[in-house]
Amino acid sequence: MTTSGYQEQREQVVQAAKLLTDAGVLSHSGHGNMSMRLPNKEHLLLTSVGRIDQLSAEQMVVVTLDGELVEGKIEPVAREIIGMHTNVYRLRADVNAVIHTHSPRATSFAMAHQPLPCVYEAFLRFGITEDVPVAQWGPRGSQEAVAYIVEQLQQHPTVPALLLANHGLLAFSRDPLATAQLIVAMEEAAQLILDAQTLGGARPFPANALERERRHMQQFGSAH
């Protein structure tokens, strides 16, 4: 398999995978998939294997925004998730990286079909100012599953992550590292919210805090 092209971008994806692994936010299986928009804007790097806890720069292929394979070989388990990635890029011009994981605590909310509440300060730094919504379940890789993701992206045009019902999460941001950091923040939030239930439950931000934060981000740009 050739790895002659896009070495710098491959390294960025590997570094983001390492951050997710080191932070302990992958599920036991190490399952996940990652992609990155390439500078020509027409192609993506996409992980070609079913787990990302020992990802190497060679384990990526190049695909078009229509999901056509341009370079490399891809495992069937990775091929079927292409649409989950390509549709995010199609709908979000500002997104340059997409990561899917089964991060356990965030995925607990996906199992319960409950949005991940926006009650954690770290969310604000990543531009999340609303609850992370849940896309309904469909068979993995099916048009139905992709349609539910598209539906949520259209209903929540600025949210940088979704929960996938009975499955996992999908996060998307300006580059692979920022996207991995966002997943760490989601996993922390999920854990803290679950822990806070023993103390009567997490409380919301003060009134108008999220609106003030949105105005602040419009003025200064978000930190993500």
Ligand SMILES: [Zn+2]
């Ligand atoms: Zn999955």
